[in-house]
Amino acid sequence: MTVYLFYLLSFIAILSALMVVFSRNPVYSVLYLIVTFFAIAGHYVLLNAQFLAAVHVIVYAGAIMVLFLYVIMMLNLNTYNEMQKANWLRFGAVVSGCLLMVVLVGSLKGAETMQPGAVHDANIGLVSNLGNVLFKEFLLPFEVSSLLFLAAMTGAVMLGKKSIRS
């Protein structure tokens, strides 16, 4: 049952990820990316990381996707000038893509010997366990992260307000 779910979710994730790359309309790409995120959230549930699944749906599929849509709408899509790419640019893209492929294959070949889930507690990803760890063991990083958020807020307001004034 779990294995079939895994295959189904992987199929959905890979198919929609391919559609992200291949669809011509960038807005369709974003919609397919949402489907990919939901499939990955399903993977998290299968891996017993339910909090991660919920975060993935709320933050990535909910909030980050809104930012993506805004960025796409800020681009000027009236002029379809993306087709006329120089040949050297295409060649560079192919070369860098092949290099990334080599890196991925190389790292995955090394990962074959690893035994995931053998040493870990299966319930480590549940919300209550995560809360226990987060608020006791990793308290300092948790509090420091709020400083990071403060910096992010200030930066966003600084940049956003400056571009409004000009």
Add this chain to the structure above:
Amino acid sequence: MQAGAAAGSAIDYIPIALMFIVAVGFVAGTMYVTHILGPKRQTRIKQESFECGIEVQGNARTPFSVKYFLIAILFVLFDVEVIFMYPWAVNFKQLGVVGFVEMMTFLAFFLVGFYYIIKKGALKWE
């Protein structure tokens, strides 16, 4: 690849999966049925974006103000803040007063940021 112990708790999520399937299925089914059942009288005026409204000027593909983007970024930050509250709320009794103080410290930094945003007028619509 998954142990049997892990499958036991993923099973609990079948109602949520069913809810997603029903939600998507309802939307898709309604759209399909209305396309099948509804009458189709397509004229040039019917195809316009605002059939009964004012005249359309230009198209929808215009770059818009960065103000929306600023609001969205601030929304993401506070969204993440709320997410940190879930593990805290689940363990609220267990963590006790110490956990409460920890969370209030966390929220205090956010309130400083929120005060800055309000003072700077980032949420004001000029």
